[in-house]
Amino acid sequence: xxxxxxxxxxxxxxxxxxxxxxxxxxxxxxxxxxxxxxxxxxxxxxxxxxxxxxxxxxxxxxxxxxxxxxxxxxxxxxxxxxxxxxxxxxxxxxxxxxxxxxxxxxxxxxxxxxxxxxxxxxxxxxxxxxxxxxxxxxxxxxxxxxxxxxxxxxxxxxxxxxxxxxxxxxxxxxxxxxxxxxxxxxxxxxxxxxxxxxxxxxxxxxxxxxxxxxxxxxxxxxxxxxxxxxxxxxxxxxxxxxxxxxxxxxxxxxx
Numbered sequence: 001x002x003x004x005x006x007x008x009x010x011x012x013x014x015x016x017x018x019x020x021x022x023x024x025x026x027x028x029x030x031x032x033x034x035x036x037x038x039x040x041x042x043x044x045x046x047x048x049x050x051x052x053x054x055x056x057x058x059x060x061x062x063x064x065x066x067x068x069x070x071x072x073x074x075x076x077x078x079x080x081x082x083x084x085x086x087x088x089x090x091x092x093x094x095x096x097x098x099x100x101x102x103x104x105x106x107x108x109x110x111x112x113x114x115x116x117x118x119x120x121x122x123x124x125x126x127x128x129x130x131x132x133x134x135x136x137x138x139x140x141x142x143x144x145x146x147x148x149x150x151x152x153x154x155x156x157x158x159x160x161x162x163x164x165x166x167x168x169x170x171x172x173x174x175x176x177x178x179x180x181x182x183x184x185x186x187x188x189x190x191x192x193x194x195x196x197x198x199x200x201x202x203x204x205x206x207x208x209x210x211x212x213x214x215x216x217x218x219x220x221x222x223x224x225x226x227x228x229x230x231x232x233x234x235x236x237x238x239x240x241x242x243x244x245x246x247x248x249x250x251x252x253x254x255x
Contacts (some may be wrong), residue, residue, distance in 0.1 A: 024221045027101035029045065032250040035075035037102055038067070038097065045096040049090035050229065059090045060229040065096035074247035075230050080123070081238045091234060094242075096227035104221045105254035109191045113245040114228075115155070116184045117148040122146025124235050125242040127228030131218070135184050138164050138218035140199055142190050144183060146232075146242065148208075155184035160201045164218045171216055175201075175208045187247060194218075195254060224251075 017231050024166030031041060044064045051059035053226065054109060059123040059153055063080070068076045077095035098131040108129075115125040132139050143159035145152075156179065181204070191202035201209045211217065230236045 010167075024102050024219050026104045027251075028253045029101070029255070030192040030252060032248070034248055035069060035246050036071045036243070037069050038075070040046050040152065041100055043098045043100055045098055045225075048086065048090050048181060049096070051089055053231075056089050057232050058229065059088065059092075059233070061086045061088065061093040062089035062227075063093050067097070070181065073224075073245055074093060075245070077127075077226070079228055079242040081230075081232050081233065081236045081240065083238070092230045092236060094227070094229045097224065099224040099249070100163045100252070101251075102221040102223060103251065103253075104112045104162055104193075104219075105194050105196060107191060107193050107250075107252040107254075108224060109189055109248070109250045109252075110246065111188045111189045111248040112188050112226075113185075113243065114144040115197065115242055117242075118209070119146075119148030119153075121237075121240050123148030123150075124182065124230040124232040125228065126231040127147065127244050129192075130225050131192070131194065131222040132225060133218065133220050133222045137166050138220050138222060139166070139170075140194055140218060140222070142192075144228075144244075149231075151238060155182050158183060159201075160217065161210060162199055162216060164216050164220075167218070169212070173205070173209055187198070187245070189248075191235070216243070 020216035045062045049060055062246040067077050079094035082091055110129050115122045123146055127144045128141050145154035147153055147155040156177045159174055161170045163170050189204050193200040199211045
């Protein structure tokens with residue numbers, strides 16, 4: 001029995017060293033891409049999402065057709081109004097990509113531009129850079145909206161949020177960039193630093209929020225998503241397109 005106990009302990013330690021948590025492999029590899037194409041580390045999500053929100057007004061058909069890749073612009077996700085509803089009830093289509101490796105702690109940097117256009121074209125736009133666990137039980141996110149969202153200038157404002165237990169609230173905060181930085185007119189770099197004892201959000205290298213409360217810091221493997229959509233599709237003009245541009249993604253593991 002003693003020998004078996006020692007073997008079990010050694011096996012558990014070995015799994016931890018290899019980066020396994022409850023049977024889930026956690027990546028320990030540095031990774032970067034400029035999104036001139038989507039490599040095998042990523043999957044394109046398809047199907048309908050958020051059809052339960054706002055009486056179905058946020059229901060979105062995710063499709064690969066909403067994604068475009070080029071050497072000059074990287075990846076561009078375009079949200080558009082559909083001329084007729086899809087079978088799931090979606091009236092808008094957009095793009096959604098998932099970084100496949102499971103991550104537990106480390107840094108992520110994303111260079112992106114969110115929803116260029118005036119308040120008449122972008123007030124329904126919403127998008128995220130976000131870590132999510134299966135079932136969205138835990139999460140760390142940057143959130144973005146278009147200029148004119150609920151009457152506010154979100155070209156100079158963003159949302160941060162995190163939770164270790166979705167039932168306990170999202171712990172949202174908002175940050176205003178000031179007039180010197182436009183999230184819509186130019187590319188900016190958004191950074192998460194997710195560590196066991198703190199989570200830090202940065203904009204262009206500047207700390208904009210830091211959380212040290214370990215009760216709300218996720219401690220489970222998560223995957224990172226990049227996506228955008230219309231939060232109020234029925235209010236989106238048929239001729240309008242909402243774009244989100246991504247020119248770099250980098251993951252630096254925690255050792």
